[in-house]
Amino acid sequence: MSPQRPPRPPGTQASAGTAVAGIERSRAVTMVVVRVGAMVLCGSLEVLGDGRWLALGPLPYLLGAMAGASLLVCAVTAARAALPPRPLLWADLALVVVVVLAAGRYAGPRVTDGWPGTILPYVLLVGIMVGISFRTFPAVLAWTAALGGALLLGYVQSDLVWWAALPHVAGLTTNATMAAYVMRVLFRTARDLDQARAGELRRSAQLSQERERGRTARVLHDRILQTMEALTRDGWIADPSVRARVAEESQWLRAFLRGDDGDPAEDVVAALEEVVRQAVGSGLRVEFNAGRLRSAPEREGMPAEVVEALSGILREALTNVRKHAGVGHAVVRAECRSGTLALSVLDHGSGFDPDAPTTGLGIARSIRDGARAVGGSADVEAAPGEGTLVSVRIPLPSGE
Structure with a gap:
């Protein structure tokens, strides 16, 4: 009796294979079965009863119109496998209300204790139709009130006490x-x-x-990545620029397979990986170990200034190795323990005297000052001919 259908989740449609579509079809079948059953019941009561009150006035025509509208609703519902359009449903319900009022007026003299016996069962079954068709309870109650009000007026027009209709109104409301x-x-x-x-x-x-x-990553790691790293490690590529390029791409591929493809501005591991890739691209071979940092919970939400400072320190340390250490290899380790971020850069190059006045400004400004700027500290252990170890410790804010 209502055109409104239950809402569907956003972005979904009641396609033929969905459960919602199945309920739509079941509702249509129920509507047809209830309507046909109601018409058969009312027709049987009129044929077998002894009142013959529907022969009075315009009632036969109104009853025929109501039956025709109900059959039309059944036909459209069966064809659509869903409820008919709004105008047809509303017209059908309005016609039921009119028939109930006319029955009370024209069949009054023939009324028995059951009140118009042919109309009352149909009205009660219409309550089920209303409940099947409407989406909201206020709408169900509104249409039920219209039908119940018509019943009350019918009783009054038949010179019966109006409260005698209340049990039927209650049954109609319960059904709906x-x-x-x-x-x-x-x-x-x-x-x-x-x-x-x-x-x-x-x-x-x-x-x-x-x-x-995962299968692709295993293939890339076991075959392509290991082959690329062997080419750079075992001296198969004589051209330094080509070897550096292959080494850089190997570092990128290894980071990608580990899932370290985050934004360097937000992820400290990604930022350090980017610095290492740049150093490798410049010809330096770097062994980068950040396993403990990757698994540390402090990695998430690390302050941007700490990430920027640590990246700058690592960049300066690797630049010093490439320019002054006289070796082509460095070991970088990064970890986070007890709320402290630690970074170390080790090379076995020519070394230097860190206390000498000729020490480059890079160590003093970029490394020590960079660490102090974020509340950390940096130590440089070096000696001529014994290599260099740069150690940086930065305490992280509590709760990070």
């Missing part, structure tokens, strides 16, 4: 509200089922993608 409640539960359950199925499909697709990504 219970049918509406059942439909709401069914549609809610169907939507939840469709969402669960969609989520399961998404999870299945994601799992398949992760498995394929």
Whole structure:
């Protein structure tokens, strides 16, 4: 009796295979069955009864119009496998109200204790139709009130006490509200089922993608990455620029396979990886170990100024190795323990005297001053001919 249908989740449609579509079809079937059953019941009562009150006045024509409208609703519902359009449903319900009022006026002299016996059962079954069709309880109660009010007026026009109609009004209201409640539960359950199925499909697709990504990563690591690193490590490439380029791409591929592809401005590991890649691209071979930093919870939400300072310190330290150490290899370690971020850069090059007045400004300004700027400290251990170790410690804010 209402054109409104239960809402569907955003972005979903009641396609043929969904649970919501199944409820739509079941609702259409129920509507047709209830209407046909109501017409058969009322027709039987008129044929077998002894009142013959529908022969009075315009009642036969109104009853024929009501039956025709109900058959039309059944035909359209069956063809659509869903409720008919709004105008047809409202016209059908309005016609029922008119017939109830006319029955009270024209059949008054023939009224028995059951009141118009042919109309009353149909009105009670119309309550079920209303509950099936409407989406909200206020709408169900509004249409039920219209039908109940017509029953009350019919009793008054038949010179019967109006409160005698109250049990029928209560039955009509119960039929409508219970049918509406059942439909709401069914549609809610169907939507939840469709969402669960969609989520399961998404999870299945994601799992398949992760498995394929893992298989691809294993192939890249076991064959391509190891081959690239062997080429740079074992001297198979004579051209230094080509060897540096291959080494840089090897570092990038290893970081990618580990999942370190975050924004360098926000991820400290990604920022240090970027500095290492740049150093490798300049011809330096770097062994980078940041396993403890990757797994540390403090890595998440690390202050941007700490990330920037640490990146600058590492860049300066690797630049010193490349320019002054006289070796092509450095070892970088980064970790986070007990709320302190630690970074070390080691080379086995020519070394220097860190206390000599000729020590480069890079160590004093870029490394020591950079660490102090974020509340940390830096130590440089070096000696001529014995290499250099740069150690940086930066305490992280509590709660980070």
